Amino acid sequence: MQEFKTPEEFNAALDESANHGMTVAFWADQAPDRTAVVDPSGREKTFAEVNANANKLVRALRKAGLKAGDSLALLCSNRAEFIETLAATQRSGLRITPVNWHLTVDEIAYIIKDCEAKALVAEARVAAAAPAAAECPDLLIKLSVGGDIEGFLNYETTLAAEDGSDIPDPVRGGQMMYTSGTTGRPKGVHRANAPVIPPSMLALRGYDPKTSVQMCAGPAYHAAPLAFDVNASMNAGVPLHFIDKWDSEHVLKTISEKKVTHFHLVPIMFQRLLSLPPEVKANYPIDHVEYIVHGAAPCPPEVKHAMIEWFGPVLSEYYAGSEGGAGFTITAEEWLKKPGSVGKRPQMLQVRILDEEGNELPPGVPGGIYHQLPPGGGFTYYKDEAKTNANRRDGFFTMGDVGYFDEDDYLFLTGRNAETIISGGVNIYPQEIDNELIKHPAVADSATVGIPHDEWGEQVRAVIMLKPGYEPSDQLAQEILGFGRQTLAAYKVPRGLDFVTELPRSEAGKIQRNKVRAPYWEGRARQI
Structure with a gap:
């Protein structure tokens, strides 16, 4: 273990490790037996264990042909392998794209291909993993976590054959999250030279490596939990308790009993x-x-x-x-x-x-x-x-x-002025929904909007204009919503539907979604 004479020397070494993507290795040296992550199942891994697996994964990826600058897609729920894969990309010069595992096969395959991933780490519980990967011929290696996936190498078996010592040539990697506009297809937010935030600055948030405990109750593939929970705990050298599915009393119990700070x-x-x-x-x-x-x-x-x-x-x-x-x-x-x-x-x-x-x-x-x-x-x-x-x-x-x-x-x-619907903190893109509902034989036009909801902030609502020969009815409304469920991820499917005789359009032909939305928000302030 490297020893430091002053706190200033300690912080300088910690910050320097971040420049090479090696903060987990730093904490593995300083506190190897400290818990790094606790799975929802209760499985615990220390910083030494996470660090060793990160090194093993780098070596396995390199053997498969990946090099610094390449991309890796991660399709994984809140579990230890998420942390290990992230730590591996941070030190190998790879660009990681965490993918929302609730998406459909087509949506997942699109992101894997668009980010130009050469490696995919996917969890066995994600049914869409195998068919999505089958649409991505450029993948050099596919690893399955938490069980076997047909056509994938087993994560644990693959890593067991590799050396867990620190790689001698770390290169700082990066991440590319996906966001979207009103056109519906996500876009990668790419930073060629993202700044490194010194880990020592986390002390400003009150972190103490010896006493602080982090919890991640949101999906780690989202930018905010990834930054504020996952990366923060890895950089601060504190235990991370993962929550897999929201349950209010369980979350409160975790905060209380695990002394989450x-x-x-x-x-x-x-x-x-x-x-x-x-x-x-x-x-x-x-x-x-x-x-x-x-x-x-x-x-x-x-x-x-x-x-x-x-x-x-x-x-x-x-x-x-x-x-x-x-x-x-x-x-x-x-x-x-x-x-x-x-x-x-x-x-x-x-x-x-x-x-x-x-x-x-x-x-x-x-x-x-x-x-x-x-x-x-x-x-x-x-x-x-x-x-x-x-x-x-x-x-x-x-x-x-x-x-x-x-x-x-x-x-x-x-x-x-963007048309994004934010429901429960999740971005939903109305044009993407319209693009599917318009395929129903009875639908002439569709304008999906966010309407007020006391708990979620906004709720997805479809506003539909029918083709001649069709009459509005509850039965038809349910049929159209059911049609949407066939191709849309569950959280994107409208929770209700209204029929109108016409939809407002601009001179350029674009639906004026703000006018469609306005009656629902009358008397209420619509915020971001």
Whole structure:
């Protein structure tokens, strides 16, 4: 074990390990027997075990022909192999793309091919893994986790044949998350030279390697849990408790009994915890919790007030996107003074509020939110120059959000001009749904929108115009929704359907989704 004379030397070595993707190796050296990850099943792995398997996986991938700069797709639920695969890509120069394993075969295959993956690590429980992989002829190696998949090598068997010592030539890898616009097909957010955030900075969130415990209650393939739960625990050298499926009392019990100090949630999770009976809440002390970070969806003020009253002023809210940008954060103390804000104007990179002509707007006037691109250009949408350029203006880019700064430079979100539906913190793209519903023989036109929902924030609703000869009925509505279930992932299927005699279109022929949506939101503020 490497020894350090001062905390400054320790932090310098930790930060240097991040430059080579070797933070897990650093912690394996410093605290080899410390628990690194706890599966939902209760299986535990130490930092030494995770680190050894990461090294073994690198060697197996290299034998298959992968080299730095290549891509790996990960189709895996919240379990230890997720961490091991991530650690392997971080030190081998590979670009990892975690894939939502709830997607359909076609959707999964599209992402695997679009990110140009040469390796696929997939979990046996994902039925779509084998047929999706069959559509991807460029894969050099396919590994199955948690059981066997036809045509795949077994993960454990493959790694057992490899050397677990630290690789001598680590190269920092990266990740490419997938996001999407209203066209429905996801796009990779690619950063050729992503900055390395020094792990020692995690101390600012109150991390102590000897006492802190992390929980991940959301899917690790999502950008926020991946950043705030998974990568944070790996970099801070603290145990990570994975939750596989949301159960409010189980989550609260985990927080209480495992002495969880840090975790990321979305507002619907707040609401579900708060809805537990008082006698259940009383069974689980939570006074050890130090840091709860949240974002991804609007949090009703009354919900946030209730969470602060219960857990204390330990909430930190963020506003950002997969594309990056300056990033906004606001502490509980600040938020109580500026309820509804997502934070003060950042110091390092500029943020502007612009009208449609590109003019900067004064405080209190809503407009498009534009974030300054960092030196070097920041990100591109992978293999889509048109989409990359479409959201940029004079060195700034927008994620389609609308808001304003107040007189104290605090940002408030008032909506978004992107058509994305955010339901329970999950992005759903209406055009993708319309593209499937329009295939039904009775449907002349479709405009899917998000309508108000007290628990989820928004709920998916299909608005349908029928072809001549068809009459609206409950039976036909259920038939169309059932048709959608055949090709759409379950969470994308509309929860209800309304028939109309016409749908508003612009002179250019585009459906004016904002006009379709408006009646549902009458008298209510629609936020991001």
